Amino acid sequence: MSIALLYERSENDENGIKLTAQQLGIDLTFIPFRKIALSISKDGFSAKTKGKDYTQTFHDTKVVLNRAQSKNRRLQASYLMEMLGKKTLNTSQSEFICYSKLRTLLHLFKEGLPIPKTVFVPCDSTDTLKNGKEIHNEKDIADLFEAEIPLKEGIVIKADAGTHGKMIMLSKNREELEASIKETKSSIINPIGVVAQELVQKWFYDLRIIVSQERGKEPVCYHTAMARAGFKDFRTNTFLGNLVFHAKLPLSIQDLAVKCGKTLGKGSDAWIFALDAMVNVGENKNADDTYLKGELDTAAQAWVPVQKVKQDETRLTNFPTWTGKLEAAFKTYKSTDAYGNVTDIIEESIRKNVDALVFHESNSCPEFWENTRLATGLNVAIPLLRGAQSLIDH
Amino acid sequence: MITPVHSNLQEAKVMNKAKCPDCDAELDVPADTEKGEIVSCPGCGLELEVKAIKCGCVDLQELTIEGEDWGE
Ligand SMILES: Nc1ncnc2c1ncn2[C@@H]1O[C@H](COP(=O)(O)OP(=O)(O)OP(=O)(O)O)[C@@H](O)[C@H]1O
Ligand SMILES: [Mg+2]
Numbered sequence: 449m450s451i452a453l454l455y456e457r458s459e460n461d462e463n464g465i466k467l468t469a470q471q472l473g474i475d476l477t478f479i480p481f482r483k484i485a486l487s488i489s490k491d492g493f494s495a496k497t498k499g500k501d502y503t504q505t506f507h508d509t510k511v512v513l514n515r516a517q518s519k520n521r522r523l524q525a526s527y528l529m530e531m532l533g534k535k536t537l538n539t540s541q542s543e544f545i546c547y548s549k550l551r552t553l554l555h556l557f558k559e560g561l562p563i564p565k566t567v568f569v570p571c572d573s574t575d576t577l578k579n580g581k582e583i584h585n586e587k588d589i590a591d592l593f594e595a596e597i598p599l600k601e602g603i604v605i606k607a608d609a610g611t612h613g614k615m616i617m618l619s620k621n622r623e624e625l626e627a628s629i630k631e632t633k634s635s636i637i638n639p640i641g642v643v644a645q646e647l648v649q650k651w652f653y654d655l656r657i658i659v660s661q662e663r664g665k666e667p668v669c670y671h672t673a674m675a676r677a678g679f680k681d682f683r684t685n686t687f688l689g690n691l692v693f694h695a696k697l698p699l700s701i702q703d704l705a706v707k708c709g710k711t712l713g714k715g716s717d718a719w720i721f722a723l724d725a726m727v728n729v730g731e732n733k734n735a736d737d738t739y740l741k742g743e744l745d746t747a748a749q750a751w752v753p754v755q756k757v758k759q760d761e762t763r764l765t766n767f768p769t770w771t772g773k774l775e776a777a778f779k780t781y782k783s784t785d786a787y788g789n790v791t792d793i794i795e796e797s798i799r800k801n802v803d804a805l806v807f808h809e810s811n812s813c814p815e816f817w818e819n820t821r822l823a824t825g826l827n828v829a830i831p832l833l834r835g836a837q838s839l840i841d842h
Numbered sequence: 843m844i845t846p847v848h849s850n851l852q853e854a855k856v857m858n859k860a861k862c863p864d865c866d867a868e869l870d871v872p873a874d875t876e877k878g879e880i881v882s883c884p885g886c887g888l889e890l891e892v893k894a895i896k897c898g899c900v901d902l903q904e905l906t907i908e909g910e911d912w913g914e
């Protein structure tokens with residue numbers, strides 16, 4: 449009985465999980481979840497690619513680490529595997545919740561956990577009539593949002609299942625608001641309706657907090673979060689050119705994060721989530737913006753060599769060597785004064801605004817090899833693999 | 843009557859051997875495949891780009907693709 453890594457493509461995180469498993473002496477089998485025929489009939493289940501029969505691999509699998517990159521494929525994969533009697537990390541229930549920002553927030557809301565004010569309107573921005581004519585609902589939807597969130601303070605429109613900052617739009621006036629609502633037309637990352645959120649005055653950073661549980665143990669929050677920081681865009685996603693730092697978390701925040709994890713992982717013995725959170729700093733700032741921008745610019749220069757290594761194609765040909773290069777570049781980046789100064793500012797800001805933290809989403813299949821691992825010191829593959837092992841041992 | 847030795851010479855394709863960088867499966871890549879072409883691994887289904895062909899040796903590399911709903 450074994451642990452299978454289910455994946456679509458072996459990207460850095462999947463290669464990182466493989467490498468970590470080797471180092472920990474954990475045997476993994478591999479299930480490619482792409483060009484494979486998964487068949488059910490009166491004769492039972494089979495799984496075959498054009499050149500290989502994976503049926504036995506499926507039979508021998510007890511726990512599935514679900515790393516399918518597409519949210520929809522991931523959901524289907526966990527459901528299928530559970531129906532075949534496998535344990536999944538994470539479960540289809542957790543995948544179903546995390547798939548949608550609204551569903552995630554509903555679960556946190558129900559537990560009384562802090563979230564940004566969020567408004568959902570089920571109707572789409574545009575309806576198409578049978579004769580092909582279109583009805584536009586943007587104005588009505590904008591009215592509904594404006595009645596709930598003061599527009600002058602900013603309204604964020606979000607694709608409910610979007611990722612990487614896609615379709616996350618800030619509006620500060622009526623024209624922008626209607627245009628943003630119009631943008632959210634029904635799609636694979638926003639199947640129905642429109643989600644709006646109050647603009648959290650998060651100054652220049654947000655946080656990624658890792659929580660996990662192994663079967664038979666208490667859930668844990670890793671003591672250090674990754675902060676994504678920059679003034680470039682109100683979205684702090686790293687792919688938009690923001691920088692990453694680490695930030696020690698006060699115990700009260702760790703406790704809240706564990707509660708989030710318990711809620712999202714309810715009903716399963718092992719789980720792992722990367723929670724995204726913002727601190728509503730408002731005007732309670734502990735550094736001058738001009739000074740801070742200077743430090744961020746300096747840190748950005750130290751970040752360039754890290755970016756260079758990331759783009760290096762040796763990651764495809766020699767992953768362990770590439771990883772070594774990345775670690776070295778990151779170490780140099782972290783040793784700069786600017787990095788230290790920004791980290792100090794973020795940590796102090798969190799301490800000063802400890803009660804102003806809100807959780808805005810949860811990631812069930814987090815990326816970690818390139819940033820989270822090196823910024824925080826936590827190789828997420830370890831709790832992931834330990835979680836899987838705990839499901840086998842019991 | 844003379845029977846041609848290789849009656850199916852027209853159809854028989856010459857193949858080069860290659861290895862999938864992901865699952866290590868052996869691939870038969872037609873010899874007339876050109877650099878930049880995309881082949882699919884029969885073992886894991888991964889789409890691979892032909893990077894180089896040198897004396898019967900084919901270098902394959904994973905393609906970087908990203909779907910609309912790919913996310914954490
Ligand atoms: N209500 C908000 N107020 C202020 N900033 C926000 C708000 N919502 C999102 N942001 C900013 O935009 C970024 C992207 O938003 P969000 O995390 O909701 O979606 P996403 O990044 O596309 O999803 P994923 O993290 O799964 O890739 C956040 O990291 C944050 O910096
Ligand atoms: Mg996010």
Ligand SMILES: [Zn+2]
Nearest residue numbers: 862865883886
């Ligand atoms: Zn393969």
